[in-house]
Amino acid sequence: MERRVPVRTCIGCRTRKSKMELVRIAGRKPDMNDKDLTLVIDSDAGMDGRGVYLCKSMECFDRALKYKQFIRAFGTTVSDEQFVSLRHDFEKRMGENSEKR
Template sequence: MKVKKIPLRMCTGCMEMKPKKELIRVVKSPEGEVSVDLTGKKSGRGAYVCKNAECLEKAFKAKRLSRNLDVVIDEEIYNRLRNEIENE
């Protein structure tokens, strides 16, 4: 029986490779709209953050999410990410 490969993605906060299921995806749609993608299936350019407040703060301070998605990210998106992490 074949072993199923687990997809890994890099967290923009701690810069560690982790399983995709353990991360939250932020996606920039082809129209340039930025949103939080909890399903991981929206079309567009994605960046990932751990479900950890420290990683989110590191990504926010270093502006890594903005750089990865080539767009300025509103405070609203960061607030939504904080709420998702706190509710986990």
């Protein structure tokens, strides 16, 4: 029997891939009244809240950023500072992944 692997779409390149090949970004509100979301890399894909998926690639991250896919997906405003820190974390994660190989 074939094992079904959950498939998600990368918001950068729109490619459908197995969940394992993607990085999940979760949006959380520290406070219910907060307008801005805090975007974090969800390493265990187990965080609450909305999430989006990206290939493990800076290209996809930047494309998603450029086309405001994050804002579209989360349906809220996200501050520039958030993106800067998220991009930094994402980049760091990419580095960790390649080191492990």
